[in-house]
Amino acid sequence: MKFIADLHVHSKYSRATAKNLDLENLYLWAQYKGIHIVATGDFTHPKWFKELEEKLEPAESGLFKLKDKWAQPIDAQIPKSCRGQVRFMLTAEISSIKKREDKVHKVHNLIFSPSLKAAGKIQTKLGEIGNISSDGRPILGLDPYDLLKITLQADAKNLFVPAHIWTPWFSVLGSMGGFDSMADAFGDLTKHIFAVETGLSSDPPMNWRLKQLDDFILISNSDAHSPAKLGREANIFDTDFSYDGIYKALSDKNDKGLVSTLEFFPEEGKYHFDGHRACQVRWHPKETIKHKGLCSVCGKPVTVGVMSRVEILADRDEGNKSKRWRPFQNIVPLPELIAEAKEVGANSKAVQETYMNVLSKLGNEFYILLECPIDDIKRVAGDVLAEGINRMRQGKIEIAAGYDGEFGTIKIFNSGEREHIEKQMSLF
Amino acid sequence: MKSKCRYFNSMQRPTDLNESQWQAVRHMGTHLLISAGPGTGKTHTLTHRIAHIIPSLKSNEKVLAITFTNKAACQMKDRLTALGVDPAGLFVGTFHSFCLKLLRDYFQQTALPKDFKIALPQDIQGFDKGTLERIAHMKSSQLAIAPDDEYKAYQRYLRQNSWIDFDDILREALLLLENEDIAAFLRRQYRYIFVDEYQDSNIVQNALLKILACDGVLLTAIGDANQSIYGFRGSKVELFRRFQEDFLPAQILNLQESYRSSPNLLAASGQVMGGLELLAKLDTKGKLVMHTAASDRAEADYVAQQIEKLIGGFDMNTSRRAQHSLGDIAVLYRLNAQGHVLSKALEYLGIPYQIARKPQRASVYSDEDLLGQNEEQLEYNVEKVSLMSLHAAKGLEFPVVFIVGCEENLLPLDLMGMKGDPQEERRLFYVGMTRAREHLYLTLARRRQLFGRTLMQNPCAFLADIAEELKAYEAAKHSTPKKDPDAAQMKLF
Numbered sequence: 001m002k003f004i005a006d007l008h009v010h011s012k013y014s015r016a017t018a019k020n021l022d023l024e025n026l027y028l029w030a031q032y033k034g035i036h037i038v039a040t041g042d043f044t045h046p047k048w049f050k051e052l053e054e055k056l057e058p059a060e061s062g063l064f065k066l067k068d069k070w071a072q073p074i075d076a077q078i079p080k081s082c083r084g085q086v087r088f089m090l091t092a093e094i095s096s097i098k099k100r101e102d103k104v105h106k107v108h109n110l111i112f113s114p115s116l117k118a119a120g121k122i123q124t125k126l127g128e129i130g131n132i133s134s135d136g137r138p139i140l141g142l143d144p145y146d147l148l149k150i151t152l153q154a155d156a157k158n159l160f161v162p163a164h165i166w167t168p169w170f171s172v173l174g175s176m177g178g179f180d181s182m183a184d185a186f187g188d189l190t191k192h193i194f195a196v197e198t199g200l201s202s203d204p205p206m207n208w209r210l211k212q213l214d215d216f217i218l219i220s221n222s223d224a225h226s227p228a229k230l231g232r233e234a235n236i237f238d239t240d241f242s243y244d245g246i247y248k249a250l251s252d253k254n255d256k257g258l259v260s261t262l263e264f265f266p267e268e269g270k271y272h273f274d275g276h277r278a279c280q281v282r283w284h285p286k287e288t289i290k291h292k293g294l295c296s297v298c299g300k301p302v303t304v305g306v307m308s309r310v311e312i313l314a315d316r317d318e319g320n321k322s323k324r325w326r327p328f329q330n331i332v333p334l335p336e337l338i339a340e341a342k343e344v345g346a347n348s349k350a351v352q353e354t355y356m357n358v359l360s361k362l363g364n365e366f367y368i369l370l371e372c373p374i375d376d377i378k379r380v381a382g383d384v385l386a387e388g389i390n391r392m393r394q395g396k397i398e399i400a401a402g403y404d405g406e407f408g409t410i411k412i413f414n415s416g417e418r419e420h421i422e423k424q425m426s427l428f
Numbered sequence: 429m430k431s432k433c434r435y436f437n438s439m440q441r442p443t444d445l446n447e448s449q450w451q452a453v454r455h456m457g458t459h460l461l462i463s464a465g466p467g468t469g470k471t472h473t474l475t476h477r478i479a480h481i482i483p484s485l486k487s488n489e490k491v492l493a494i495t496f497t498n499k500a501a502c503q504m505k506d507r508l509t510a511l512g513v514d515p516a517g518l519f520v521g522t523f524h525s526f527c528l529k530l531l532r533d534y535f536q537q538t539a540l541p542k543d544f545k546i547a548l549p550q551d552i553q554g555f556d557k558g559t560l561e562r563i564a565h566m567k568s569s570q571l572a573i574a575p576d577d578e579y580k581a582y583q584r585y586l587r588q589n590s591w592i593d594f595d596d597i598l599r600e601a602l603l604l605l606e607n608e609d610i611a612a613f614l615r616r617q618y619r620y621i622f623v624d625e626y627q628d629s630n631i632v633q634n635a636l637l638k639i640l641a642c643d644g645v646l647l648t649a650i651g652d653a654n655q656s657i658y659g660f661r662g663s664k665v666e667l668f669r670r671f672q673e674d675f676l677p678a679q680i681l682n683l684q685e686s687y688r689s690s691p692n693l694l695a696a697s698g699q700v701m702g703g704l705e706l707l708a709k710l711d712t713k714g715k716l717v718m719h720t721a722a723s724d725r726a727e728a729d730y731v732a733q734q735i736e737k738l739i740g741g742f743d744m745n746t747s748r749r750a751q752h753s754l755g756d757i758a759v760l761y762r763l764n765a766q767g768h769v770l771s772k773a774l775e776y777l778g779i780p781y782q783i784a785r786k787p788q789r790a791s792v793y794s795d796e797d798l799l800g801q802n803e804e805q806l807e808y809n810v811e812k813v814s815l816m817s818l819h820a821a822k823g824l825e826f827p828v829v830f831i832v833g834c835e836e837n838l839l840p841l842d843l844m845g846m847k848g849d850p851q852e853e854r855r856l857f858y859v860g861m862t863r864a865r866e867h868l869y870l871t872l873a874r875r876r877q878l879f880g881r882t883l884m885q886n887p888c889a890f891l892a893d894i895a896e897e898l899k900a901y902e903a904a905k906h907s908t909p910k911k912d913p914d915a916a917q918m919k920l921f
Contacts, residue, residue: 005879015742015778095742095755097739097753097780097811098753098754098811099753099755099756100812104739104740104753106740127434129808130780130810130811130812131775131778131780131781133775134775134776134778135742138778139742139778139779140780140810141753141754141755141780141810141811141812142808142811143808143809146808146809150808160827169740169741176740177740334781340472341497
């Protein structure tokens, strides 16, 4: 069956996450967004693990559902148009900080587990090694290689996925904290890794430029720190609706179970370009090279973003695909599109109202973004938003690229264009 | 026959030894005391000297190398192996492990009960802590003891259980060596004796050495009188100073080129030690940061925040270039009781840490432990920030060191009936400062909770000995970590 999965989120127990990031809100927002399998995140955290044990029950093999007791009060809040089945998959993310030969490596990795028992084993082992109670995404002075070993030893069906692999500070290939290759990081165990997460700032074509990534399938997830950020990126599967279905889609090179991915426009990501946020220096990689990597304001090295880093490690020209490539669709979160159409802030009340209104009339966010006929959107939400979604589907948007932790900003309409669209439509 | 040892017939100075180290390595014909300040290559010189001497031994002769801890013994063995030394010609271990070996080897000649065991501190019942400490101090600081009733009762108690305690291992060995046949045999066997950390040896150990290091047996002792910090356990820094009287004839050599700390840190620690000047061989730029916090909690928060900065942040909002890793950083304090508030602050930020204990006389559970054969093998090499007392930091070094609680009743210790010898406390502070390679943070709190009391604190007097131009004062920043904008939204989005 066809389904959408977001396999990297956090709980309220992770640092800098929303207080309402609990199972109920994940359940709620997965339905708003149109996600069928959502990650639990943070299963290493003892309190969160307890909550998982208490509130979830086994459903399809390796998947879990929210028990009725907690699901029913939420169901009442959800417009009928959005209601759908939501399943949870057990996931965690570990932050490794470890020195190897005088270089400090800081790498985030995801672990997926097929059962509470398998997740519990990892939790116990990591608890012996360090502090897993302070942060839902624990910081451990453990080498990523050793983390992979622990993951594989705990259960053969555990999956290990390097997270947002291009993020400068915290990733396996990142410019600041990373390695130059997967093999440098994981050595003889690299073959036990089947998938890598592209992160918000890179899209599949950028990743296809590295031969060393040919053996890995690319997946995309939201890394949500609040419920509303679910589904910023996601994966569309068409396979058995189970952990094993996903496991096979990722691990078996001939399996076609992963159909496509939904991607942020990479320019919108926080680290697409290079630069210094504090100095407001935003550079295309070419600009960085021109300045020899030094900030023109403060003189210190700029934060080298994803585009630069890909260019440095790439060994294949643009326009080529990797062996395990999948199609993808760039999306912009609906609230941002509404905000752009209305020329108001994305967090404004007007956006909230419109968002809930279109969802209740048309269906979940992914349906609206990907499938809903433009005419239907026009009818419910007006011509400007409909045109915005149309342009997004065609990739006709302008983005000032993100850099040094600052999100990129999208622009769909030029000044005066909105009025023009509205007038034009009113003629008919 | 070709020897693996690189020192065989070598008269050329190896490139990894400086002139004074080479002189110490080559010195022959007399006892030798090597006075070696922090970072001057103490262990390096000692191991090279052993490697240099071993090829000259006859096949039945050996070298006895005494270290301060079992861990140090393991490290020395590793270093010697790396230099191509055959371990068969060596005994490397602590005084205690060597003496226990003697007691086992010559059991028939001792007055010890059959199958004697080492008394574990937790096994000892019916004696209060003060009494046990007093008896331990007597045993380690006096050769001839006039036993009082408590002492006699305690010894009777041990004997009833077929126990000997830690200090008795040395004292019984000393008794054994009164047997001239055994002593003579050992002297023929161990032609060279090396003692590390000589500034922390005690009178009983000194007596053992006097018996063993004669009739042509040559003793090499190495250490630093400025780092003698175990007086409360019976160590006597005076023994270091009277080496030439105890062992005749003896030469003294000084190692003065320091390869550990950046020049400003070396200058600062020298000023605390009354104008001591070692030669800085590194030109690294280090920081000496001074910080005064309103309370011990604020001090701990400051330390935790600095550590996060040094490591380059833990999330997108605090990320910056990582200068250091977790294992590069140590936080040192005078009393273990100060560790609690630091643990809390590090835990709050999710910073991995470990609390290291000083080498315990009580950490012996079997002969194997004592001989260092049960070293814990960790499955994974995990990095953590180290929290420990100044005493426990002896012999270690870190790129970044925090000394917290630089306050007048903690350094020198003079608090609630606990009182340290002022000179020894100064040396302890010096030991702490000289653990740092690049950055040293000296912090203090104006208000401190200790043992259930709130204390109003003043800066430690040692700080005033450091020239102002070496210090960088850092104020407390009252900024809470910036919230992730994603997390801040309490509304729908």
